[in-house]
Amino acid sequence: MSNEYDVVVLGGGTGGYVAAIRASQLGMKVAVVEKDKLGGTCLHRGCIPSKALLRSAEVYHTLKNGAYYGVEVSDIGINFLRMQERKQEIVDQLHKGVQHLMKKGKIDVYEGTGRIMGPSIFSPQAGAINVEYTNGEAEILVPKFVLIATGSRPRTLPGLTIDKEAVITSDEALELKELPRSVLIIGGGVIGIEWASLFNDLGVDVEIVEYADRILPFEDEDISKEIARLFKKRKIKVHTGAKVLPETLSRGEGNVTIKAEQNGKELAFTAEKILVSVGRQANVEDIGMNNVDARIENGVIKVNEMYQTNEPHIYAIGDVIGGLQLAHVASHEGIVAVEHMAGLRPRPIDYTMVPKCTYSRPEVASVGLTETEARAKGYSVKIGKFSFRAIGKALVYGEYDGFVKFIADEKTNDVLGIHMIGPHVTDLIAEGALARVLDATPWEIAHTIHPHPTLSEIMGEAALAVDGKAIHS
Numbered sequence: 001m002s003n004e005y006d007v008v009v010l011g012g013g014t015g016g017y018v019a020a021i022r023a024s025q026l027g028m029k030v031a032v033v034e035k036d037k038l039g040g041t042c043l044h045r046g047c048i049p050s051k052a053l054l055r056s057a058e059v060y061h062t063l064k065n066g067a068y069y070g071v072e073v074s075d076i077g078i079n080f081l082r083m084q085e086r087k088q089e090i091v092d093q094l095h096k097g098v099q100h101l102m103k104k105g106k107i108d109v110y111e112g113t114g115r116i117m118g119p120s121i122f123s124p125q126a127g128a129i130n131v132e133y134t135n136g137e138a139e140i141l142v143p144k145f146v147l148i149a150t151g152s153r154p155r156t157l158p159g160l161t162i163d164k165e166a167v168i169t170s171d172e173a174l175e176l177k178e179l180p181r182s183v184l185i186i187g188g189g190v191i192g193i194e195w196a197s198l199f200n201d202l203g204v205d206v207e208i209v210e211y212a213d214r215i216l217p218f219e220d221e222d223i224s225k226e227i228a229r230l231f232k233k234r235k236i237k238v239h240t241g242a243k244v245l246p247e248t249l250s251r252g253e254g255n256v257t258i259k260a261e262q263n264g265k266e267l268a269f270t271a272e273k274i275l276v277s278v279g280r281q282a283n284v285e286d287i288g289m290n291n292v293d294a295r296i297e298n299g300v301i302k303v304n305e306m307y308q309t310n311e312p313h314i315y316a317i318g319d320v321i322g323g324l325q326l327a328h329v330a331s332h333e334g335i336v337a338v339e340h341m342a343g344l345r346p347r348p349i350d351y352t353m354v355p356k357c358t359y360s361r362p363e364v365a366s367v368g369l370t371e372t373e374a375r376a377k378g379y380s381v382k383i384g385k386f387s388f389r390a391i392g393k394a395l396v397y398g399e400y401d402g403f404v405k406f407i408a409d410e411k412t413n414d415v416l417g418i419h420m421i422g423p424h425v426t427d428l429i430a431e432g433a434l435a436r437v438l439d440a441t442p443w444e445i446a447h448t449i450h451p452h453p454t455l456s457e458i459m460g461e462a463a464l465a466v467d468g469k470a471i472h473s
C-alpha cells in the first residue's frame with residue numbers, strides 16, 4: 001500500500017471505523033490505525049458484551065418466573081461460563097463484520113499504535129503519523145487529514161487502585177470467570193446501574209454507593225426515583241449522597257471493605273468485589289498531541305462544531321472529546337467530521353436530540369430536557385405521563401413496571417423532552433428522537449397511528465396525556 005492518504009483515522013472504535021467507511025464512500029483514500037481490535041470499546045468492552053450478558057440475565061429471570069406464564073421449569077441454573085462464551089461468540093461475529101467492512105470499503109488497516117509526528121515537508125498540514133508495531137518495527141503514513149478517535153478508558157477515584165482482582169472496572173467484570181457472591185458498585189451512572197441489574201438478576205448481593213443525591217443523576221428525577229424504587233424491591237441496596245473514602249480500603253479473606261461518608265456519618269461496606277464505575281477518561285496521552293497545536297482542555301481534546309481541533313487538518317471525535325460518551329454519538333461525530341473534510345456542509349449535531357439509554361431491568365431511555373432543566377431554562381411546561389400498567393402488550397409481555405413522561409412547552413406545544421422507564425424503552429426512544437428532530441408536537445405523535453397491541457402505544461397515550469386526554473387512564 002502507498003502510505004499517502006486523504007485521511008488517517010487514529011483508533012478503529014465505533015467512531016473511527018464508521019468515519020472511515022463514510023470517508024471511503026465519499027471517495028477518499030482512507031487508513032485506520034488500531035492498536036488493539038477494530039470495534040473498540042463498544043464492541044469488545046462496552047455496549048455489545050454487556051448487553052449480551054444482560055440478555056442472559058433477563059432470560060434467567062424470566063425462566064425463574066416461568067410459573068407465572070404457565071411454564072413449569074425445574075432445575076434452572078446459571079452456567080456463567082456459557083453466558084461469557086455466548087457473549088464472546090457475538091463479539092467475534094461482529095468483529096469479523098467490521099473487518100469485512102474495512103475490506104469492502106478498501107480501507108487500509110494498520111494494526112499498530114499511531115502517534116502524530118507533527119507537520120513535515122510531506123504532510124505540511126496534518127502531520128505525518130508514525131505507526132509502531134509490537135515487534136518494534138514502524139512505518140510512516142502521510143495524510144492530508146487526521147481524525148483522532150482514540151476513545152476512553154475507565155476512570156477511578158484518586159487513591160483507589162484498580163487491582164483487577166478485588167477492585168475492578170467494567171473491563172474486568174466482562175471477563176469474570178465466575179460470579180462473585182457480593183459486589184459493591186461505586187457509581188450509580190449508566191454502567192453502574194446496568195451491572196447492578198445484571199448481577200442482581202444472577203443472584204449476586206449488590207450494593208450501590210453514589211456521590212450524587214440520586215442514581216442516574218443526569219436523567220429526569222422521576223426516572224431516578226422509579227429505578228431506585230424498583231431496585232429496592234429487588235433488594236439492591238442504594239446509598240446516595242455518599243462519598244467513598246478510598247484510603248479506608250482494607251482487604252480481608254475473600255473480601256474487601258471500604259468506607260464512605262454520608263451526612264457526616266461513616267458507612268462501611270464489605271463485599272467480595274468492588275466495581276468502580278465513576279466515569280471514563282479520554283485517551284489523549286501518547287498520541288503525539290505535544291507535536292501539534294491541538295489543545296487539550298479538562299482532559300479532553302477541544303474541537304469546534306465540525307470537530308476540528310486548533311489545527312484545521314486535525315479532527316477529533318468520540319469519547320476522546322468528552323461530552324456524551326456514547327457509541328451512536330461517536331459514529332455521528334465521525335460522519336460529520338469526514339463530510340466536512342470532503343468539503344460538504346454537514347449539519348452540526350444538536351446534542352439535545354441524542355437519545356440516551358440504560359439497559360437495566362427495566363430499561364431507561366430519554367431524549368431532550370428533563371423537567372428540572374426545562375423549568376430552569378424558563379419554559380412553562382406541561383407534562384404527560386402514562387404507565388405501562390395500562391398498556392395491553394406490557395401485561396402480555398409480563399413486564400409492566402414504569403412509565404413514559406412527556407415534557408412539552410406550554411406556549412409552542414413543542415416536545416422538549418421524553419423520559420421513559422419500562423420494557424424495551426431503549427427501542428421505543430427512537431420515535432422520541434425522531435419527534436425531536438421533526439419538531440413534532442404531542443398532537444402529531446398522538447395522531448401517528450401506533451399498532452395494537454404494541455408497547456409503542458404508550459407513546460400516543462403519553463402524548464395525549466400532555467393535554468389530559470389519554471384514552472386508557
Ligand code: FAD
Binds near residue numbers: 035042317
Ligand atoms: P473507542 O470505542 O474507545 O475506540 C477507540 C479505539 O482507539 C480503541 O479501539 C483503541 O484501541 C484505539 N486506540 C487508542 N489509542 C490508539 C493509538 N494511539 N493508536 C491506535 N489505536 C488507538 N455506548 C452506547 O452508546 N451504548 C451502550 O450501550 C454503551 N454501553 C457501554 C458499556 C460499557 C461497559 C462501556 C465501558 C461503554 C459503553 N458505551 C455505550 C460507551 C461506548 O462504548 C463508547 O462511547 C464508544 O465506544 C466510543 O467510541 P470511540 O470510537 O470514541 O472510542
